[in-house]
Amino acid sequence: MTDILAQFTQERANLVPILQKVQEKNGYISLESVDEIACYLGITGNDIYSVASFYAQFRFERQGKHTIKVCQGTACHVRGAQPLLEAVERELCLPPGRATTDDYQFTLERVACFGSCALAPVMVVDSNVYGKVTTARAKKLLAQYREK
Numbered sequence: 001m002t003d004i005l006a007q008f009t010q011e012r013a014n015l016v017p018i019l020q021k022v023q024e025k026n027g028y029i030s031l032e033s034v035d036e037i038a039c040y041l042g043i044t045g046n047d048i049y050s051v052a053s054f055y056a057q058f059r060f061e062r063q064g065k066h067t068i069k070v071c072q073g074t075a076c077h078v079r080g081a082q083p084l085l086e087a088v089e090r091e092l093c094l095p096p097g098r099a100t101t102d103d104y105q106f107t108l109e110r111v112a113c114f115g116s117c118a119l120a121p122v123m124v125v126d127s128n129v130y131g132k133v134t135t136a137r138a139k140k141l142l143a144q145y146r147e148k
Helices: 012-026 031-041 045-052 074-078 081-091 135-147
Strands: 066-071 106-111 123-125 128-130
Touching: 012 031, 012 045, 031 045, 066 081, 074 081, 081 106, 081 135, 123 135
Parallel strands: 066 106
Antiparallel strands: 066 123, 123 128
16 A cells, blocks of 8 residues: 555545555555545545545445446346346345455446447446346356356
8 A cells, every 4th residue: 555655745636546546456445545545645534435435436345356237227127137137136145235245256236328228138247248138148147257
């Protein structure tokens, strides 16, 4: 962490670039990182959370090795996105309110729209787009990523 902070002067204006570097290095912004940044910049942790939570790019929880995104747009919804999402949650054994598996292999996200309506329902794993995904196909895809 000190290697990142050393790149910046102790000005509040450097908060967002510092947060970006921390997340780039660690994949998320930990409570420990917030404390160190707050101390370095002479601001409170609340100040940091206020800024970081404004931007969708920042995460406060460790992410899984693979990111799964399930589209929840209108076309996907009409073509079965909700049962697909529920099947993925069950397959990953994710309890309500949790997005990342206990083994940090997968993180599940709901996305408003991918703009691939002709392929509905759409699921993206890492950077791979899968269209017309059924619950059975989703299970097979997850099994493939578990093997990697």
